[in-house]
Amino acid sequence: MKLYYWPKTRAFRALWMLEEIGVPYELARVNIRAGEQTLSDFRGVNPMTKLPALDDDGVRVAESGAVLLYLAGKYPQAQFGAPIGDPLRGLWRSKSANSRLLAKRRTESRR
Numbered sequence: 001m002k003l004y005y006w007p008k009t010r011a012f013r014a015l016w017m018l019e020e021i022g023v024p025y026e027l028a029r030v031n032i033r034a035g036e037q038t039l040s041d042f043r044g045v046n047p048m049t050k051l052p053a054l055d056d057d058g059v060r061v062a063e064s065g066a067v068l069l070y071l072a073g074k075y076p077q078a079q080f081g082a083p084i085g086d087p088l089r090g091l092w093r094s095k096s097a098n099s100r101l102l103a104k105r106r107t108e109s110r111r
């Protein structure tokens, strides 16, 4: 799992979530202050030339909200998402559509 990242950007959202989930990942630094997001290497990852972008073994995801949703779906044991059919799913999607860091939800909090 490789996160394309630069400090003080929206890529921090994805970095934070990867840390919370606790899975191994690699950081690929893309200096957007120096214009590296426009180089062809990175254009191949995200043609929109924006951070963050994630490459998960060839699955490429861009847009911070999409990256968070992807990670929540891939690691359900981390409880960052709400499964299909869960009444809390609407609230969860409303928040995540705004690209906020998904609030960690514990089963106990629903009781």
Ligand SMILES: N[C@@H](CCC(=O)N[C@@H](CS)C(=O)NCC(=O)O)C(=O)O
Pocket: 008, 009, 010, 011, 032, 037, 049, 050, 051, 052, 062, 063, 064, 065, 099
């Ligand atoms: N809606 C996008 C916004 C992405 C975005 O604007 N990222 C900035 C860094 S915070 C970027 O890569 N800027 C480089 C550029 O505009 O050339 C998201 O949430 O991922």
